[in-house]
Amino acid sequence: MRLATFNILHGRSLVDREVDLDRYARAVADLDADVLALQEVDRDQPRSHGADLTAIAADAMGAPHHRFAATLTGLPGVWTGATGDHQPNAASYGVALLSRYPVTSWSVLKLPALRGRVPVVFPGRRRLNMVLDEPRVALVAVVEAPGGPMTVVSTHLTFIPGWGPVQLRRLVYRLADLPRPAVLMGDLNLVGSRPAQVTGWHTLAEGLTFPVADPNRQLDHILADGPLRPTSDSLSIDTGVSDHRALVVEVEQY
Structure with missing residues (x-):
């Protein structure tokens, strides 16, 4: 089974700063993932040609089972927090999860959010910025994988x-009663081994993923709890789309 996680930057390439839907579809197809977690996903946004980027990815990889969970609704700059549910007829932004294997259940978990603006100093800058974080969710599926039921999460x-x-701790706590093995994939905005230390889960894939052209840190992760192990070296792939590389690994249940 091939797993992949990819922060797609709403399909934009840093090569020409354009969103080319055909290029995006090719990038997803080339990953050849059986289960794919996507972040920074647009639906019905003008900046990505009003497309449903989850549906395009599903067609490209041949994944009949897929979901999108909105975290923000409306246009960039004026958008507001979404429920995390699929909200028809609304420009949205969020995360997605796609599977070639049957999915027996779907759920969306809201993650704890900071209220109000908080002070942050961004890397390479000296000035203190007051920032308002966006809502965060985890999209959860129970997948009928070749080795049996498996919980998969995109966040x-x-x-x-x-x-x-x-x-991350709250998310892992809420996943405790779901089938094992469980896989957590996504842009965790935590470097290196930190996610494994926080969760107690084991790392399935290692590779520098950000920034895309000359990556110097791993922000994107694939972690597991339960009898799942990699069967190959993981790959950090520059797809020609996004400011992140995709992270890919072959795994098996045991």
Whole structure:
């Protein structure tokens, strides 16, 4: 089984700063994932040609089972928090999860959010910025994988220092009663081995994923709890889309 996680930057390429839907579809197809977690996904947004980027990815990889969970509704700059549910007829932004294997259940988990603006110093800058974080959710599926039921999660954690581990611990707690093995994939905005240390889960894939052209840190992760192990070296792939590389690994249940 091939797993992949990819922060797609709403399909935009840093090569020409354009959103080319055909290029995006090729990028997803080339990953050849059986289960794919996506972050920074648009639906009905003018900047991505009003497309449903989850549906395009599903067609490209041949995944009949897929969901999108909105975190923000409306246009960039004026959008507001969404429920995390599929909201028809609304421009939205969020996370997605796609599977070639049957899915027996879907759920959306809201993650704890900081209220109001908080002070943040961004890397490479000296000035203190007061920032308002966006809502965060986890999209959860129970997949009928070749080795039996498996829980799979796609999420995108906050960039605000110190708060990502809080969200991650809460998420793991809420996944405790779901089938094992469980896989957590996404842009966790935590570097290196930190997610494994916070969760107690084991790392399935290692590779520098950000920034895309010359990556110097791993923000994107694939973690597991239960009898799941990699069967190959993981790959960090520059797809020609996004400011992140995709992270891919072959795994098996045992």
